Amino acid sequence: MNILVVDDDPxxxxxxxxxxxxxxxxxxxxxSGEEALAVAGSARPECVLMDFRxxxxxxxxxxxxxxxxxxxxxxxxxxxxxxxxxxxxxxERGVLAVLEKPLDLGxxxxxxxxxxxxxxxLVVDDDPxxxxxxxxxxEASNYxxxxxxxxxxxxxxxxxxxxxxxxLDLKLGPYDGLEVFKSIRSRQPCLPVVIVxxxxxxxxxxxxxxxxxxxxxxxxxxxxxxxxxATLDTITQxxxxxxxxxxxxxxxxxxxxxxSRAHPDS
Amino acid sequence: MTGRGLPxxxxxxxxAAGLVVACQLRxxxxxxxxxxxxxxxxxxxxxxxxxxxxxxxxxxxxxxxCLAVAGILPxxxxxxxxGLGARVVLTRVKEAYGYLGAYIITxxxxxxxxxxxxxxxxxxxxxxxxxxxxxxxWVVDETHLEGExxxxxxxxxxxxxxxxxxxCAVVLLVDARAQxxxxxxxxxxxxxGESLLAAKAPQGGIIFITPLRHWPQQPVPTIIExxxxxxxxxxxxxxxxxxxxxxxxxxxxxxxxTRRIEATGWGVVRKVDLEEVLAGYSELAxxxxRQGVLAVLGLGCLLxxVWAQQRSAHYRRQLELERRLQEETDLIAGxxxxxxxxxxxxxxxxxxxxxxxxxxxxTGQDDRSVxxxxxxxxxxxxxxxAVLEVCRSGGVAExxxxxxxxxxxxxxxxxxxxxxxxPGGGLRGVVATGIDVTARQRxxxxxxxxxxxxxxxxxxxxxxxxxxxxxxxRSERLSAIGQLAGSxxxxxxxxxxxxxxxxxxxxxxxxEAAPKVREYLDIIGGEVNQAQRxxxxxxxxxxxxxxxxxxxxxxxxxxEALRRERVPPQVVVRNDIPSSAVAWADPHxxxxxxxxxxxxxxxxxxxxxxxxxxxxxxxxxxxxxxxDTGCGIPGQDLERIFQPLFTTKSRGIGLGLSISRALxxxxxxxxxxxxxxxxxxxxxxxxxxxxxxxx
Numbered sequence: 001m002n003i004l005v006v007d008d009d010p011x012x013x014x015x016x017x018x019x020x021x022x023x024x025x026x027x028x029x030x031x032s033g034e035e036a037l038a039v040a041g042s043a044r045p046e047c048v049l050m051d052f053r054x055x056x057x058x059x060x061x062x063x064x065x066x067x068x069x070x071x072x073x074x075x076x077x078x079x080x081x082x083x084x085x086x087x088x089x090x091x092e093r094g095v096l097a098v099l100e101k102p103l104d105l106g107x108x109x110x111x112x113x114x115x116x117x118x119x120x121x122l123v124v125d126d127d128p129x130x131x132x133x134x135x136x137x138x139e140a141s142n143y144x145x146x147x148x149x150x151x152x153x154x155x156x157x158x159x160x161x162x163x164x165x166x167x168l169d170l171k172l173g174p175y176d177g178l179e180v181f182k183s184i185r186s187r188q189p190c191l192p193v194v195i196v197x198x199x200x201x202x203x204x205x206x207x208x209x210x211x212x213x214x215x216x217x218x219x220x221x222x223x224x225x226x227x228x229x230a231t232l233d234t235i236t237q238x239x240x241x242x243x244x245x246x247x248x249x250x251x252x253x254x255x256x257x258x259x260s261r262a263h264p265d266s
Numbered sequence: 267m268t269g270r271g272l273p274x275x276x277x278x279x280x281x282a283a284g285l286v287v288a289c290q291l292r293x294x295x296x297x298x299x300x301x302x303x304x305x306x307x308x309x310x311x312x313x314x315x316x317x318x319x320x321x322x323x324x325x326x327x328x329x330x331x332c333l334a335v336a337g338i339l340p341x342x343x344x345x346x347x348x349g350l351g352a353r354v355v356l357t358r359v360k361e362a363y364g365y366l367g368a369y370i371i372t373x374x375x376x377x378x379x380x381x382x383x384x385x386x387x388x389x390x391x392x393x394x395x396x397x398x399x400x401x402x403x404w405v406v407d408e409t410h411l412e413g414e415x416x417x418x419x420x421x422x423x424x425x426x427x428x429x430x431x432x433x434c435a436v437v438l439l440v441d442a443r444a445q446x447x448x449x450x451x452x453x454x455x456x457x458x459g460e461s462l463l464a465a466k467a468p469q470g471g472i473i474f475i476t477p478l479r480h481w482p483q484q485p486v487p488t489i490i491e492x493x494x495x496x497x498x499x500x501x502x503x504x505x506x507x508x509x510x511x512x513x514x515x516x517x518x519x520x521x522x523x524t525r526r527i528e529a530t531g532w533g534v535v536r537k538v539d540l541e542e543v544l545a546g547y548s549e550l551a552x553x554x555x556r557q558g559v560l561a562v563l564g565l566g567c568l569l570x571x572v573w574a575q576q577r578s579a580h581y582r583r584q585l586e587l588e589r590r591l592q593e594e595t596d597l598i599a600g601x602x603x604x605x606x607x608x609x610x611x612x613x614x615x616x617x618x619x620x621x622x623x624x625x626x627x628x629t630g631q632d633d634r635s636v637x638x639x640x641x642x643x644x645x646x647x648x649x650x651x652a653v654l655e656v657c658r659s660g661g662v663a664e665x666x667x668x669x670x671x672x673x674x675x676x677x678x679x680x681x682x683x684x685x686x687x688x689p690g691g692g693l694r695g696v697v698a699t700g701i702d703v704t705a706r707q708r709x710x711x712x713x714x715x716x717x718x719x720x721x722x723x724x725x726x727x728x729x730x731x732x733x734x735x736x737x738x739x740r741s742e743r744l745s746a747i748g749q750l751a752g753s754x755x756x757x758x759x760x761x762x763x764x765x766x767x768x769x770x771x772x773x774x775x776x777x778e779a780a781p782k783v784r785e786y787l788d789i790i791g792g793e794v795n796q797a798q799r800x801x802x803x804x805x806x807x808x809x810x811x812x813x814x815x816x817x818x819x820x821x822x823x824x825x826e827a828l829r830r831e832r833v834p835p836q837v838v839v840r841n842d843i844p845s846s847a848v849a850w851a852d853p854h855x856x857x858x859x860x861x862x863x864x865x866x867x868x869x870x871x872x873x874x875x876x877x878x879x880x881x882x883x884x885x886x887x888x889x890x891x892x893x894d895t896g897c898g899i900p901g902q903d904l905e906r907i908f909q910p911l912f913t914t915k916s917r918g919i920g921l922g923l924s925i926s927r928a929l930x931x932x933x934x935x936x937x938x939x940x941x942x943x944x945x946x947x948x949x950x951x952x953x954x955x956x957x958x959x960x961x
Contacts, residue, residue, distance in 0.1 A: 009760055015767030022774055053756070080759035081752065081805075101759045102766035102798060 001116040002026045004045035006036045006062060007078070008054050016049070023109055025116075033062025040069045047115060049108075052079035052098075063095065072230060074115060074237040076244070078103065091248035096237060098246045107244050114240035119164040120144045121232065122157050124180065125196075126173040130221075134167070137225040143232065149173075151180050158187060164239070165232055170197040170206050178206040192235045194228070196221060276569045284562045291558040295551050302547040303521060306538055307509045310459075310523045314536035317461050318525045320449045325529050328440065329404050332422035335359050335368070335436045340426040347429045348378040356381035359438065366417070367439040370424070372432040373399045384439070388412060391419035391437050399423050399433045406530050409442065409465040409473060411488055416475055418442040418530070442475050450476045458539035460514075464499040465532045472499050475532065480516055489515065498522035502533020511540060608679060608700035611686060612641045614693045616653045628702070630672020641698065645669060649681065649698065656683045656696050666703070678704045747910060751804040758801055766794050803921055806858065810925075813852035813933045820847040820890055824879050827860040836874030837867075847881035849888045849953035851933040856953075859929050859937070862922040863892045863949050870896025870947065883955075887935065890951040898943035907939070 003025050005016050010031065017027040028043040030036035033054050048066060052059040063075050077090060080101045087098045099108070121143045125131045128149070135145040146163065148154040150172065157163060166184060170177030177197070184193060195210050197203045198221035207218050217231050241247040335355060343352040347370050356368035360381040367384025371377050375392035391407045398405035398421040407419030420438045428434060450461050463475040473488045474481075489499075498512035502524035509523035514537055522537035602609055603623040611620035621636050621644075629636075629644060642650035648667040656663045663683040668676050679700040686695045769790055776783070821843040833839055849856070867877050875895035882889050899907060899914075906912045908927045913920030923937075930937040934954050941947035 009764065011764045012760070012767065015764060015771055019767060019771050019774065022771070080756045080763070101763035102794065103763060105767065105770045 001047065001112060002028065002043060002045045003112065004028045004030065004036060004040060004043060004048045006030045006033065006049065006054065006059070007051040008032060009051075012051075019105060019109075020112070023112070025112060033057030033059065033065065036062055037065055037069070040066055045070065046073060047112060048073060048075040049099075050075065050077050052077055052081060060090065060093070060095075064093070067094065072233050074241065076111075076241075087246065087248075096241045096247065097244040099244060100246060104245055110243050111240050114243065115237065118142060118144050119232075119236050120146060120162060121165045121167060122146045122148060122154065122163045123167045124148045124154055124172065125167075125169040126150070126171070127169070130169075134225070134228070137229065138232070141229045141233075151175055151183070154180065154184070155187075158184070158191075163188075163191065165235060166191055166193045167228070167232075168193055168195050170195060170203050170210075171199060177203075178209055181210050192239070194219065194231060194235075196223065196228075198222070273573055276573045280562075280566055280569050283565050287558045287562050287565075291554050294554055295547075298550055298554075299544065299547050302543055306521050306543040307523065310521060310536040310538055311509055313459070313461060314523045314525050314534055317450060317463075317534050317536060318527065321446065321463065321527050321532070321534065322529070324446065324449060325406070325527070328420050328438065329422075331359060331363055331365075332404055332420045332436055332438055335438070336422040336424045339370075339424055339436065343427060345427065347424070347427055347434055352379045353381065356384075356436075360384060363438075364445070365438045365440050366415075367437075369437040369439070370429075370434055371395050371437055372429055372434050374432060376432075378429050378434065387437065387439065388417055388419070390417075391421065391439065394419060395421045395435045395437060397421075398435050407437075408468070409475065409530060409532070410468065411473055415444075416442040416473065443477070447476055456538060456542065458520075458542045459537070461534070461536045462499065463527075463532050463534055464503050465530065466503045472497075472503055474499065474515075478515065480514075498524060498535045498537055499533060502526065502535045503531070505531075505533070512537065514539075606702075608645075608702070609697070610641060610645065610700075611695055611697050612653065613695040614657060616640050616642065616650070616657070616696065618644060619695060628669065628671050628677065641696075645698075645700075646679075649683075652681060652683050653696050653698070656685055657693065660685050669700075677702050678707055747804075751801075755801050755805050758797065762794055762797055762801075765790065766798075769794065803925065806925055810928055810932060811855070813855055813929075815850050815852050815933055817848050818851050818853045818856060819845065820849055820881050820888065821845050823853060823856060824860060824890075827857050827864060830857075831861065831864050831868070834868055834871075834874075837871055838874075838876045839879075840876060841879045843879050843881040843890070847883075847888055847890075848955065849890070849935075850956055851935070851953050852929075855929045855933060856951075859926040859951065860892070862926045863951075866922060867892065867894035867896065867947075870894050870898075875946070884952065886956065887952055887954040890953065891948055892951070893946060893948040895946040898945055899939065899941040899947055900943055904939060904941060908937070 001024075003020055005013060005020075005027055006029075007013050007016075008031055013029040013031070017029055020027045028039055028045055030039055033050075034056055036048075036050070048063070048070065050059045050063055054062065057065070059077055059079075063077070066073075066075070074096045075094065077095050077098045078101055079098060090098055097111075121138055123131050123134055123138075123145060125134075125147075126149050131147045131149070135147060138145045143165075146157050146161065148157055168177060168181055168184070170181075172180060177195075181193060181195065184191060193210075195207065195218040197207065197218070200207075200220045210218070219228060219231070238248075339347065339352055339355055342355045343349055346352065352370060356370065356379060359365065360368040360383070365381075365384075367387065368381040369377050369384060369387050369391075370379040371387070371392060373396060375389075375395060377387055380387075388407075388410060390410050394405050394407040402423055402425065405421045407417075407421060409416060409418050411417075418440050420440070421435050423433060423435045446463060450463065460479045461476070462478060465473045465475055467473045467488050471488050496511075496513050498514055498520060501508065501510075501512065501522075505526045506524050507526055509521070512520055512522045514520045514522070519540040520537040521540055521543045522535055525534035525536075526532070527534060602620070605622065606624055608624045608628060609620070609622040610618060610625055612618050617638050618636050618641050621631075621633055625636075625645070626632060631644065636644045640650075641653060642648070646667050646669050648665060652663040652665045661684075663681075665681045665683075667679055667681060669679045670676055680703045681698055681700045683696055683698045685693060686697045688694045769787060772779075773784075773787055779787070821841060822845075824841055824843060828839060828841075864877070871877070871894055878891075878893045880891040880893070882891070903912075903914065907914075908923050909920075910924040911920045912924075927937040930951055930953070936950075936952045938950050938952075939947055940950070
């Protein structure tokens with residue numbers, strides 16, 4: 001995994017590079033925000049660790065500047081301060097976590113490990129064509145895909161293998177998607193579920209009920225595959241970040257409970 | 267002009283005006299009477315003059331007849347006067363001119379010739395003949411009455427002839443009345459106007475030649491004697507030529523004018539009754555008088571009007587004055603009665619003469635019962651001295667005296683007494699005014715009490731301010747510490763981070779290092795953690811994050827805090843908190859507080875002891891008690907241990923308890939301590955049970 005570490009203390013850069021290297025990560029070190037911007041394009045990092053106080057451009061400014069260059073890349077801030085930073089504001093600006101120095105390296109490493117792991121997505125839909133195309137897209141986006149067309153297959157997958165995410169169609173032929181959703185919730189309360197449906201009006205009540213039961217999100221067919229991937233990426237990042245101290249409460253929630261309020265009407 | 271003087275003045279003016287009018291009237295009337303007399307005088311005079319002229323003309327005609335006869339006789343008589351020729355002449359004269367008789371007489375009075383039908387010649391004529399012959403000229407015989415006829419003879423001597431040597435004369439005898447009556451007839455008749463001719467009778471009487479208008483019976487008498495000397499006819503026959511007021515033959519007042527006919531000695535009288543003369547005047551006088559009376563009456567009315575008007579104005583003024591006086595009296599009485607001040611007037615001996623409403627209200631007595639009473643018997647015996655003092659020496663006396671009211675209460679009155687004097691001087695009495703100062707005195711007492719209370723409050727508030735000031739100093743001190751902590755944290759955390767990273771790496775790459783190396787790496791790790799903890803504490807203290815309170819189960823929270831601490835083996839921990847104990851607080855911050863307290867407790871019991879957690883419900887909250895059996899805290903340090911940077915320990919910077927107190931207070935609670943040296947300390951965390959209690 002390629003990590004961009006930005007800190008003005010060269011010893012910090014050295015030690016982090018060495019440690020992450022030991023765990024098989026590639027580290028791109030930058031001593032300032034400007035330098036980070038310069039190398040970001042070529043390095044294509046999958047994660048960014050940024051010090052708060054930097055010479056020249058501040059860490060927050062650098063992250064803001066990096067965001068368009070690295071869309072969807074998780075970004076974590078490091079700080080030696082407690083009080084200059086308002087974590088809430090940073091979380092709102094898309095910072096996944098604010099870590100205090102000295103770093104809890106165990107946590108950071110498990111976060112990176114989790115982030116770099118290939119996640120398994122269970123796609124539940126009775127339309128084989130839809131399932132097939134979605135599987136292709138997700139596999140191209142570095143997800144392992146399992147498919148299920150009926151509730152029975154779903155239970156089998158959940159029992160037999162580790163599933164990180166579920167994409168559930170509310171229309172499952174003769175089966176009630178909402179009932180399936182509730183069963184998943186009862187079996188694995190922490191499993192994030194993304195609901196998709198092609199019948200926004202008919203399913204409004206179901207979607208609302210699902211939202212009340214902490215479905216993660218709801219997408220209406222036909223949807224942009226990129227949108228689904230971005231949603232899944234966000235969920236993955238947040239679930240991974242839950243191990244970090246100073247993660248945003250959304251991460252903590254997903255980390256602990258594995259679910260969040262759905263946004264059914266969005 | 268006074269009301270009383272006015273009518274007299276008006277009466278005087280009125281009388282004067284009346285007199286003036288009367289005088290004017292009188293003067294006017296006199297002038298008018300004079301004018302009337304004048305007018306009538308002129309009228310009678312002119313008529314009289316005409317009559318005189320006519321009579322004289324008539325006489326001259328008669329004289330001409332005589333002369334003519336005398337003239338022609340010598341030619342016609344043929345020398346014989348007693349002859350026929352002379353008779354013819356006489357006859358023609360007699361016939362032609364209506365004579366009674368025409369005669370030729372001798373100087374002896376012998377008629378030698380006469381016209382046929384001639385009346386006997388009266389003796390008087392003969393006498394006159396003699397006289398005429400003697401004087402050789404025309405003579406008019408005396409007038410005399412022959413029966414009803416008035417004879418008048420004209421005698422003219424005939425110079426050219428004689429009769430036997432005797433001088434002769436022509437005599438013509440005429441009836442004067444018959445001839446003259448026509449002459450005197452009225453040309454312009456008036457109501458009472460009358461003209462008459464009168465001659466003197468031989469016996470002193472008067473012969474009225476012409477008929478009398480008011481003497482209808484004929485013949486006209488010869489008035490022998492008339493008693494009145496003012497008889498107009500007498501005046502006329504006596505030859506007076508005048509115009510005057512006379513009486514006439516009837517005895518009536520007349521305006522008359524008299525003339526004299528020289529040839530015959532007759533008097534001509536033209537008269538008119540004075541009554542007629544003054545008839546117009548009387549009418550005018552009546553008008554004058556009426557007008558005068560009217561004018562006087564009018565003036566009287568006018569003056570009466572003026573007087574009445576003045577009189578009524580005077581009465582109105584009088585009424586207005588009385589009304590004003592009444593108003594003024596009412597006002598003074600009103601002021602006296604409505605003032606809240608007790609007002610009482612006395613005579614010079616201190617007996618009440620005036621007692622106002624305020625007095626009546628307060629004493630409950632009325633005028634009847636107090637007037638004439640000595641003032642000190644009604645309003646308190648204390649007044650006696652003051653009243654006597656003012657009477658004696660004047661000036662103002664003041665006294666504050668109690669007064670028992672009608673209701674039985676006692677009021678305190680401030681009296682002021684002054685002399686009341688007559689306008690001209692001299693002591694009339696005393697006026698006393700009293701103000702009820704009971705309430706004021708009470709208020710003064712109240713004010714004094716309030717002042718004292720205020721002072722007390724000020725002292726207390728000052729103490730509070732001092733305390734606040736101290737607090738401020740403390741917070742300034744905290745602020746300085748905060749800044750220091752900020753930079754300190756940055757400077758320390760970075761190197762600590764590096765050390766921590768390096769340590770991690772070393773352990774990572776040398777998992778099989780020598781035990782001694784591993785021990786030292788652990789020591790380094792432990793010290794880094796300690797340093798990290800100090801810095802975190804410092805930062806927490808400075809930052810004091812905003813609490814996110816929620817219901818917290820205290821027993822669970824204590825267990826959790828204990829799990830994070832390493833409990834020394836010699837210390838026994840007992841958690842007596844019931845599971846029902848709940849507080850409203852930020853669990854993270856409360857855990858931090860507990861961690862602090864637990865650490866302190868462990869440090870206070872280096873030789874072992876018991877740490878007890880308990881909870882009790884107080885007021886609107888829950889009290890969490892953390893007790894140890896350690897060394898205890900000396901009394902002088904009990905408050906100071908909560909101050910920042912105060913520490914009794916060799917390690918630590920002395921922020922733990924001050925942070926703990928700050929955190930508890932931020933959650934709306936309090937942190938207090940009780941301690942006994944050698945026996946241990948108990949920290950009490952009070953926290954509200956409900957959200958409302960949270961700050």
